[in-house]
Amino acid sequence: METFLLPWRSLRRSPSFTGCDMEKKTVLRKPKGFIDVYKHKPGAEKDRTHYCPGCGHGILHKLIAEALEDFDLVEKTIVISPVGCSVFAYYYFHTGNLQVAHGRAPAVASAVSRANPDSVVISYQGDGDLAAIGGNNIIQAANRGENMVVFFVNNAIYGMTGGQMAPTTLAGQKTTTTPYGRNVKTDGYPIQVCELINTFTAPVYVTRTSLHDMPNIRKTRTAVRKAIMNAKEKKGFSFVEVLSMCPSGWKKDSLQSQQWIKEDMIPRFPLDVFRDISEDAEAVERPVPVMDPEEVKKIFGYSDFKAGTIQKNPEANFEKVFLRVSGFGGQGIMSTGIALANVGMEYDYNVSWLPSYGPEMRGGTANCSVKIQEDMIGASEVTEPNIIIAMNQPSLEKFEKIMVPGGALIYNSTLIDIEPSRNDVDIYPVPITGIADELGDTRVQSMVSVGAFAAITGLFDPEEIVRLMPSLFEGKPDKVLRMNEEAVRRGHNYVTENFSV
Amino acid sequence: MSESRKYPFPEIDSNICKGCKLCIAACPTNVLVISDKLNSKGFHFSEYIGEGCVGCGNCFYTCPEPSAVIVYLKDYVSEEVS
Amino acid sequence: MPRKLMKGNHASVYGAILAGCEAYYGYPITPASEIAESASTLFPKFGRIFLQAESEVAAINMVYGAAGCGQRVMTGSSGPGISLKQEGLSYCAGSALPCVVVDIMRGGPGLGNIGPEQSDYNQVVKGGGHGNYRNIVLAPNSAQEMCDLTMLAFELADKYRNPAFVLTDGVIGQMMEAVDLPEPVSEFPDKSDWAVKGTDETRHLINSIYLDHDDLEEWNRELERKYELIQKNEVLVEEYMMDDAEIVTIGYGSSSRVLRSAVDMARENGIKLGLFRPITLFPFPVDEIAKLPEAGIRGILTVEMSTGQLVDDVNLALKGRMISDLYSRLGGNVPSAVEILEKISELYGV
Numbered sequence: 014m015e016t017f018l019l020p021w022r023s024l025r026r027s028p029s030f031t032g033c034d035m036e037k038k039t040v041l042r043k044p045k046g047f048i049d050v051y052k053h054k055p056g057a058e059k060d061r062t063h064y065c066p067g068c069g070h071g072i073l074h075k076l077i078a079e080a081l082e083d084f085d086l087v088e089k090t091i092v093i094s095p096v097g098c099s100v101f102a103y104y105y106f107h108t109g110n111l112q113v114a115h116g117r118a119p120a121v122a123s124a125v126s127r128a129n130p131d132s133v134v135i136s137y138q139g140d141g142d143l144a145a146i147g148g149n150n151i152i153q154a155a156n157r158g159e160n161m162v163v164f165f166v167n168n169a170i171y172g173m174t175g176g177q178m179a180p181t182t183l184a185g186q187k188t189t190t191t192p193y194g195r196n197v198k199t200d201g202y203p204i205q206v207c208e209l210i211n212t213f214t215a216p217v218y219v220t221r222t223s224l225h226d227m228p229n230i231r232k233t234r235t236a237v238r239k240a241i242m243n244a245k246e247k248k249g250f251s252f253v254e255v256l257s258m259c260p261s262g263w264k265k266d267s268l269q270s271q272q273w274i275k276e277d278m279i280p281r282f283p284l285d286v287f288r289d290i291s292e293d294a295e296a297v298e299r300p301v302p303v304m305d306p307e308e309v310k311k312i313f314g315y316s317d318f319k320a321g322t323i324q325k326n327p328e329a330n331f332e333k334v335f336l337r338v339s340g341f342g343g344q345g346i347m348s349t350g351i352a353l354a355n356v357g358m359e360y361d362y363n364v365s366w367l368p369s370y371g372p373e374m375r376g377g378t379a380n381c382s383v384k385i386q387e388d389m390i391g392a393s394e395v396t397e398p399n400i401i402i403a404m405n406q407p408s409l410e411k412f413e414k415i416m417v418p419g420g421a422l423i424y425n426s427t428l429i430d431i432e433p434s435r436n437d438v439d440i441y442p443v444p445i446t447g448i449a450d451e452l453g454d455t456r457v458q459s460m461v462s463v464g465a466f467a468a469i470t471g472l473f474d475p476e477e478i479v480r481l482m483p484s485l486f487e488g489k490p491d492k493v494l495r496m497n498e499e500a501v502r503r504g505h506n507y508v509t510e511n512f513s514v
Numbered sequence: 515m516s517e518s519r520k521y522p523f524p525e526i527d528s529n530i531c532k533g534c535k536l537c538i539a540a541c542p543t544n545v546l547v548i549s550d551k552l553n554s555k556g557f558h559f560s561e562y563i564g565e566g567c568v569g570c571g572n573c574f575y576t577c578p579e580p581s582a583v584i585v586y587l588k589d590y591v592s593e594e595v596s
Numbered sequence: 597m598p599r600k601l602m603k604g605n606h607a608s609v610y611g612a613i614l615a616g617c618e619a620y621y622g623y624p625i626t627p628a629s630e631i632a633e634s635a636s637t638l639f640p641k642f643g644r645i646f647l648q649a650e651s652e653v654a655a656i657n658m659v660y661g662a663a664g665c666g667q668r669v670m671t672g673s674s675g676p677g678i679s680l681k682q683e684g685l686s687y688c689a690g691s692a693l694p695c696v697v698v699d700i701m702r703g704g705p706g707l708g709n710i711g712p713e714q715s716d717y718n719q720v721v722k723g724g725g726h727g728n729y730r731n732i733v734l735a736p737n738s739a740q741e742m743c744d745l746t747m748l749a750f751e752l753a754d755k756y757r758n759p760a761f762v763l764t765d766g767v768i769g770q771m772m773e774a775v776d777l778p779e780p781v782s783e784f785p786d787k788s789d790w791a792v793k794g795t796d797e798t799r800h801l802i803n804s805i806y807l808d809h810d811d812l813e814e815w816n817r818e819l820e821r822k823y824e825l826i827q828k829n830e831v832l833v834e835e836y837m838m839d840d841a842e843i844v845t846i847g848y849g850s851s852s853r854v855l856r857s858a859v860d861m862a863r864e865n866g867i868k869l870g871l872f873r874p875i876t877l878f879p880f881p882v883d884e885i886a887k888l889p890e891a892g893i894r895g896i897l898t899v900e901m902s903t904g905q906l907v908d909d910v911n912l913a914l915k916g917r918m919i920s921d922l923y924s925r926l927g928g929n930v931p932s933a934v935e936i937l938e939k940i941s942e943l944y945g946v
């Protein structure tokens with residue numbers, strides 16, 4: 014005679030989970046975790062499941078539904094139905110339900126659990142779903158320690174599609190796609206999922222149970238209840254693998270199927286509590302989203318963003334700026350462009366900035382396009398610059414060629430000792446790196462360029478640029494601001510002192 | 515259910531039973547049998563022989579059909595009464 | 597309005613937060629990684645969820661989960677990642693789940709390269725995954741629109757319970773422009789009649805299975821009616837110098853920016869060129885394009901960074917009354933205004 018289970022091994026640590034609370038009941042009947050009438054099920058038979066006679070899915074469903082009722086969790090539970098024979102789990106559970114794509118239940122459940130941190134989220138999956146197509150999804154959800162329960166029905170076969178090989182199919186087992194038996198040399202070995210999950214740090218409870226006889230069904234019941242309680246208490250990731258009969262797929266009757274689990278499956282899939290650290294696990298906490306508009310604006314810092322307030326210079330030398338800045342990576346090429354676009358914006362111009370993009374970024378060269386103009390800007394890439402700032406010789410050679418006549422060619426005379434070849438543009442050799450070095454930090458060369466640009470174009474007043482420093486160098490220490498202010502003035506002065514602009 | 519029935523006892527919905535016999539194998543007192551009769555779905559259903567149930571609950575827990583088996587345990591008071 | 601210089605990619609994330617997006621699930625891919633990076637910086641400041649998923653497949657399924665729970669949710673990717681998301685998008689559409697996907701297109705097929713292309717047009721605008729469904733597709737061409745159209749995408753997604761795309765390329769994503777930041781959205785649709793929120797009253801079902809053939813046909817008809825409604829209500833276009841145009845160029849996204857420059861240059865040379873820019877790609881501006889032949893236009897040139905994906909839709913809309921010519925650049929090359937004008941003079945003798 015089969016006897017009641019004894020609480021086993023590490024489960025003993027949680028006295029509430031002996032599974033013996035059945036004694037408190039006076040009747041055992043369809044648990045309230047199930048929908049009364051299976052309204053989502055098409056056809057007339059809304060009072061019974063679609064599962065084959067003797068199928069393990071139904072047994073596990075019942076244990077889950079009972080636990081949800083007993084712990085008063087039916088309303089706050091969300092069940093994810095997979096693809097597989099349990100694709101219709103949503104017919105039965107009187108919970109929130111999402112039916113999802115093949116293998117993706119753990120990914121969906123991860124988001125569901127984050128969206129509803131107070132819910133019990135159950136990912137219910139078969140072996141094809143979980144261990145084949147969804148292998149990475151289960152691994153990653155486990156590794157993240159998502160607050161959810163996974164019920165993994167291992168029936169060593171693809172039930173729904175008519176009995177093909179599963180990742181857990183036993184060596185030598187015949188299926189419709191292993192008609193000669195699973196050949197481990199070509200098909201690999203049955204995957205031991207609990208053992209795999211147990212290699213991760215985050216999961217709190219990992220166990221494998223079986224439905225092959227009453228003591229084991231009761232152990233499964235205990236495991237189900239423990240896992241669901243873990244989710245209720247937000248303990249993190251619990252994984253319950255259940256060896257389960259598929260009489261149809263195995264072409265055996267129910268009792269032979271139970272026998273087959275006992276004799277053939279268990280040697281490869283030993284029943285065990287692989288891990289139980291739920292007692293010590295801290296509750297998973299999720300933040301509360303800020304949705305209040307005023308609060309949102311405050312966090313963005315709306316009050317700091319004011320642009321377009323500086324008066325334009327009607328006597329500027331340029332109406333439109335089509336600028337290319339170029340040089341080595343590390344010469345502040347991008348930041349020169351961004352600073353100019355920012356200042357242009359403060360003058361209420363339309364501005365655009367486009368970095369060199371793609372393969373060009375490799376190999377240590379960098380360039381960007383900047384447009385500053387009254388009208389709306391079309392293309393953001395500057396193909397015919399009227400101004401270039403060339404910080405090194407290759408840049409000068411490359412970009413002077415595409416300049417329009419009458420433009421301004423600014424080059425870094427500290428590093429470039431050749432003469433530009435163009436004689437139809439205004440040429441401004443400025444020792445940009447030299448000035449920066451004199452100020453004590455090569456990195457301020459961007460602002461030297463900005464100062465020189467302001468002087469040559471007449472678009473910007475250097476003192477206005479200085480006033481914008483705190484927003485250009487957000488969060489940088491005062492010392493950095495001072496040095497960059499000085500760089501703008503020096504760049505500007507160098508141009509006004511050496512050239513007539 | 516008739517008042518004369520002795521608790522505990524199982525009640526099997528012959529129409530919903532799929533005849534898988536898991537309950538029969540799980541019953542410690544062998545008081546469940548498979549019927550000669552067929553139900554509307556063509557299954558030989560499981561039946562209680564009418565006495566000897568000890569209320570262990572095995573048939574309930576092993577049955578894959580949520581509403582095929584009810585077990586009324588010793589202290590059960592019918593809902594109408596309570 | 598508060599103004600800030602920012603990249604299109606960042607503007608999209610600002611737009612998402614302003615629209616009340618509660619969760620971002622993504623997987624890095626150039627040139628869309630900046631969106632994920634920006635979301636990972638900003639979302640936690642607002643108590644919102646950012647999670648780097650294990651793949652695009654996982655990310656879109658997380659989106660499915662969050663959307664099923666009634667959250668405004670978003671993911672971002674590029675060509676190869678969008679290909680991977682197609683199954684999940686089909687599930688979102690089939691389960692009528694609102695969500696927003698930003699696609700910063702890159703060069704393909706295969707790994708292609710990370711330069712700007714517009715070759716995801718077909719897989720995004722035509723549906724892409726299995727089954728009869730459409731995505732709402734918005735095509736920004738500036739940093740400002742990256743913000744505004746991302747916000748609109750959330751609104752339309754919720755309005756129609758449908759996936760909505762923000763479809764653009766690396767140029768718009770990388771480009772910095774001034775963005776006027778709008779007011780945050782303060783009112784959100786009530787989804788408690790269908791979203792699963794882990795409460796007694798929200799024990800709903802999110803599902804795309806209809807076993808009965810008639811039921812599934814009816815569901816497809818309902819989707820069809822929804823797409824007709826979207827087609828009727830939501831078309832957005834921009835027209836530039838169209839009033840007296842004799843030749844029209846059609847383009848979206850970054851190529852439309854170049855086309856604007858081309859129009860300006862053409863006008864300086866006395867060529868009556870106009871720009872017609874679809875802002876919504878689904879719904880496609882079919883009626884608006886169909887009217888072009890009547891307006892005294894003698895040439896239509898579609899310019900795209902793909903081999904004739906957009907021009908197919910233009911020609912369908914023209915119903916054979918005119919045929920649009922095509923100019924395309926590929927592989928990460930962006931057409932220049934000059935080359936477009938050369939093409940126009942070659943085709944139309946101006």
Ligand SMILES: Cc1ncc(C[n+]2csc(CCOP(=O)(O)OP(=O)(O)O)c2C)c(N)n1
Pocket residue numbers: 096097098099115138139140141142143166168170171172173174179
């Ligand atoms: C992407 C995709 N590939 C394949 C299928 C077909 N399919 C449906 S169920 C299934 C196997 C399910 O087997 P398992 O997870 O072991 O569950 P069981 O049916 O045994 O309970 C497959 C391959 C699908 N629905 N979707």
Ligand code: SF4
Pocket residue numbers: 063064065067068069070098168172173258259260261262
């Ligand atoms: S095929 Fe197997 S797993 Fe599927 S319902 Fe039948 S017995 Fe159960």
Ligand code: SF4
Pocket residue numbers: 523524540541542543544545546566567568569570571572573574585
């Ligand atoms: S409750 Fe136990 S003893 Fe009674 S019929 Fe069921 S299995 Fe047999």
Ligand code: SF4
Pocket residue numbers: 067526530531532533534535536537538559560576577578579582583
């Ligand atoms: S276990 Fe359930 S379905 Fe199977 S024979 Fe017994 S009552 Fe019938």
